[in-house]
Amino acid sequence: MSDVRCICAIGLSGQLGLKGELPWEGDPRPEFRADVERFFEITRGHVLIAGPKTIGAVPDFGRAQMTLRVARSSERPEDVLAEFADRVVFIGGGPALWDVYAPFIMHWDITRLPYDGPADRWFDPKWLLTGKGRPL
Known part of the structure; x- marks a missing residue:
């Protein structure tokens, strides 16, 4: 079975996204740059399963250091994860x-960034309360 994890960053109020981007995209402050560096450091050598837009945004150096897999809504998470048995999957x-995948995620790595602006996507704490055998 895969070791399924999630690594993400949220704003001070749980902000995740704004108009299809990270709300803090391009912010030059050190905390934001460090978060991006940390993401690539932690995921190096592992698998990243994400939607096509996220996979498409991975820079060339990231593509060279991890296995990327586009998730499709027509696929069962169990089948996708089975492709990577005995691997760490983010x-x-x-x-x-x-x-869809929260019931399989056993480790959440969440960084809280000093962003307190607008968003249209928010972190939902219910994801943390699901797990094997506990539905959303």
Whole structure:
């Protein structure tokens, strides 16, 4: 069985996204740059399962250091995860994917960033309360 994890960053009020981007995208402050560096450090050598937009945003150096897998809504999470048995798998891409994969995620790595602006996507604590055998 895969070791399924999630690594994400949220704003001070749980913000995740704004108009299809990270709300803090391009913020040059050190905390934000460090978060991006940490993401690639932690996921290096592992699998990232995400939607096509997230996978498409992975830069070339990231593509060279991890296995990328686009998740499709027509696929059962169990079948996708079975492709990576005995691997560490990170689920990326935000709420739509986490709604489906949360019951399989055994480790959440959440960084809280000093962002307190607008958002249209929010972290849902219910994802933390699901797990094997506990539905959303």
